[in-house]
Amino acid sequence: MISRRSLLQQAGFASAALAMSELPGFAFPGEWLHSQEEVVPFTDVPENFTTINAQTKRVSGLDLRQLNAFLTPENNFFVVAHYGVPTVDAATWKLDVRGRVANPRSYTLDELKKRTRAQRECSFECGGNRAPAILNRMIGNARWTGTPLAPIIQEAKPTADALEVVLWGADEGEEQIRTEKFRQNFARSMTLNDLAKSDAILAWEMNGQPLTAEHGFPVRVVVPGWYGVQNVKWLNSLELSADRFMGRFQARDYVTIMGRQNGDKTEWVETSVTKIRTKSMIATVTRRPGGALSVFGVALTDGTPLKSVDVQIDEGPWVAAKIDTPPNPYAWSWFRAEVPAPSAGAHTVASKAT
């Protein structure tokens, strides 16, 4: 459940009339986008909120209030780069497949591009995406082009004891581990079982263009339905391992602790961030002619069909939203709900998805 405060007595600026951008494969009717209705401003947006990085002039995320396209443009798609953005030379780049395999080998970019071509349209968010902290800007939906990952692993012939594949990036930094410092590369792993069940690809294009440096040029992993951290950028090695990989981004960061009740006891469980948990996010609230509010937003899942989105003002009744679900289960859905006009003043609008 995501909660936003909206200052309903103020209805400052109207949204710009926004042209629909490229909507290939799934065309939203106009009603899903900002209308000419009066936009109700949110009170939870800090004065200095911006998605533009002043130094790089790049957009570092999606301002959901401006959501107007089903595919998120590259420069509105959030970037997290724990060790900065490395420069990789595509001409000398290669991908090593190694470790617990009978047939280790390397691929050049050209060799990868000669393999089966696959597209994945999927939305993902950062494991740390939260409304209060960063206004849910760490989310996007894009079309990725590359080649399926599972066959590359299969062709390497994992040995019987291979448990998982470690996805190694070219980006590196120094990590304090107990009493010593070690230079390490970014890496994530996934079990071979999870990989076999996934539609993961090695991607070299985003929205029809070669990956930019920020998004992992020349090749990144895209695992539809998983949190962003699994989509390793600047990939240069696939390592089959008999042991669980326990690097920083697998076992220390991107670990969630959640409390749950078991009888009269609260149990605290730490688990790894992997598949996306169903979530809805409110993008805009507008006032319709007559005063009712129209709440618009996006919801995403791990590929499981979205059942419902409901919207609520303060502690009022939950109102079912209309959902437009794209044919591709990994892309986000947009939703819109009409709720009765509340009294003047500050209110909280919330949404929940199942």
Add this chain to the structure above:
Amino acid sequence: MISRRSLLQQAGFASAALAMSELPGFAFPGEWLHSQEEVVPFTDVPENFTTINAQTKRVSGLDLRQLNAFLTPENNFFVVAHYGVPTVDAATWKLDVRGRVANPRSYTLDELKKRTRAQRECSFECGGNRAPAILNRMIGNARWTGTPLAPIIQEAKPTADALEVVLWGADEGEEQIRTEKFRQNFARSMTLNDLAKSDAILAWEMNGQPLTAEHGFPVRVVVPGWYGVQNVKWLNSLELSADRFMGRFQARDYVTIMGRQNGDKTEWVETSVTKIRTKSMIATVTRRPGGALSVFGVALTDGTPLKSVDVQIDEGPWVAAKIDTPPNPYAWSWFRAEVPAPSAGAHTVASKAT
């Protein structure tokens, strides 16, 4: 490779003539045990070395120099209890099978005991067992009796998304996680794949006796071929999980960092402690009539047949040891090698196993 220093010019005490204790299932010939030969003392044993805890009067590990039985007696079998030893009432104890299962259920101790009875004779060591630090005393070989774990999981009918089983113990303590403190129970997990391939049991007997409190009364897990940490004591819950469990003893402690060379780069890889890595440990060195040294010790694997053990004095040639391998692949093997007499003075004796 394990290295020990032995002060060869001193030949202080002879080992006591030790009667062979119970050797059921696998009888070692007398030659494997301490003979009347002169014992060569090790110089790496601290003055204050003892396996007896002064406060509890309990033995907290095996003094390998005294190794004289194939099965390690309960009070010589090492104990690690991160949150102390809890008192569990067997009359009210139950084991919950829960989480991502279609058929959750609970078992009393009597109900477990009515299930298929299974024995596992296996040796395991602590993931932190090291010659320099703790003189390899965190090792033992015992016979455990209980019931196979995998069928209990199968009968609970894991849902399609169940990835692993979390083994929860009754012992608990407070953990600092980022900025907050949480009360947590000891727990480890293993993938359902690993579980299916393993001979894991839920054990309530050790060497033919009910478990003592220190060894996990009333029920602990025993996973043959895995490090000690996996053998969760005071077990009270089996939780099927769709996510990787990342508690302290899975993801922060019992994580190994190892360097390896990849071209001109050293890669540091962190992995989880799971299956035992093949290892040999020297127990005693004796001087034979004529001056040659007889090096005696144990080796263990994850169940993979032991191929060889070799012994070396200083940087001299490796000498193949004679190995007596028990029929059960999970139990330790004992080895003995004869090496030529070195010059008087301090020397290093080492062994390696494959």
